[in-house]
Amino acid sequence: MARRRRKRSKLGAWMSLIRLWNAIFALACVFVGFSLAAQADFTALDWFLALGISGLIFAGGNALNDCIDTEIDKSAHPSRPIPSGAISRRDALFVSWGLLSGGVVLSALAIVLDRNIPGAIGLISAFLIITYDYYLKKIPLAGNITIGILGGAIFVFAGSFGEINARHLFAAGFALLFHIAREIVKDIADLPAEEASGIRTFPAKVGVESAARLATVLLVAIVPITIVPFFLEILSLWYLGAVILFADLPIILFAWLIPQSTTPRRAEKIAHDLKWIMAGGLFSLYIGGITI
Numbered sequence: 611m612a613r614r615r616r617k618r619s620k621l622g623a624w625m626s627l628i629r630l631w632n633a634i635f636a637l638a639c640v641f642v643g644f645s646l647a648a649q650a651d652f653t654a655l656d657w658f659l660a661l662g663i664s665g666l667i668f669a670g671g672n673a674l675n676d677c678i679d680t681e682i683d684k685s686a687h688p689s690r691p692i693p694s695g696a697i698s699r700r701d702a703l704f705v706s707w708g709l710l711s712g713g714v715v716l717s718a719l720a721i722v723l724d725r726n727i728p729g730a731i732g733l734i735s736a737f738l739i740i741t742y743d744y745y746l747k748k749i750p751l752a753g754n755i756t757i758g759i760l761g762g763a764i765f766v767f768a769g770s771f772g773e774i775n776a777r778h779l780f781a782a783g784f785a786l787l788f789h790i791a792r793e794i795v796k797d798i799a800d801l802p803a804e805e806a807s808g809i810r811t812f813p814a815k816v817g818v819e820s821a822a823r824l825a826t827v828l829l830v831a832i833v834p835i836t837i838v839p840f841f842l843e844i845l846s847l848w849y850l851g852a853v854i855l856f857a858d859l860p861i862i863l864f865a866w867l868i869p870q871s872t873t874p875r876r877a878e879k880i881a882h883d884l885k886w887i888m889a890g891g892l893f894s895l896y897i898g899g900i901t902i
Contacts, residue, residue, distance in 0.1 A: 643768020650772030849898030856890030
């Protein structure tokens with residue numbers, strides 16, 4: 611019984627290291643991106659490459675991020691697998707680079723198999739994630755924008771297996787602004803630990819209040835972006851109803867809450883709860899994709 615618990619605990623640590631649910635969410639974005647392509651006919655190979663590239667690169671990037679942030683996480687997130695001792699940093703590095711390498715190999719294979727655009731996006735994404743983990747996240751706002759680009763690019767990536775259309779671009783814009791805003795809130799939450807490690811993120815440079823205001827502005831800017839596709843007649847009334855209910859109304863609520871949540875603990879909770887907005891937006895896009 612004890613051995614079984616240890617095995618489950620070890621498995622849970624690895625799942626936490628790669629942010630399994632975040633990786634699954636990335637796969638869901640690919641699924642929705644395919645649905646937004648309307649009449650495109652995707653092959654089994656397209657599905658394999660799209661899910662494999664996105665899953666491996668996102669999981670590897672998450673694991674690598676924890677390896678780089680080991681010292682910060684000792685105070686900011688001591689329960690994470692590496693600082694808690696559940697997984698050694700050496701093993702985590704080995705797995706993270708293995709996953710990223712797998713994503714790069716599949717991206718190269720996509721190019722060989724005449725999926726040039728998705729293959730190129732996969733390679734660029736891997737490069738951006740590695741650059742972010744080692745360098746860009748230490749530059750105020752640069753790291754936040756990088757994560758935003760990666761969050762938006764996955765919809766363009768999925769669409770590029772068929773034909774990229776306006777629906778993919780609107781979805782990418784929604785994700786871009788959302789992820790930049792959420793990353794700023796996460797920086798507010800991690801501010802004490804990052805300052806102790808000598809890292810000056812955007813909130814440290816401009817002040818917590820100013821950073822919170824920018825995150826609020828970015829979130830509010832999403833609302834008109836989500837509504838425009840209906841009036842351009844590229845997404846349905848079903849989409850409009852879903853996005854207002856599951857994304858826009860929660861965005862307005864969080865836009866009111868964020869300026870009042872400038873302490874690290876409250877910002878951490880807001881950053882966690884913001885995931886539900888992205889889930890609501892993703893569901894709305896899926897509804898739009900199947901009712902075009």
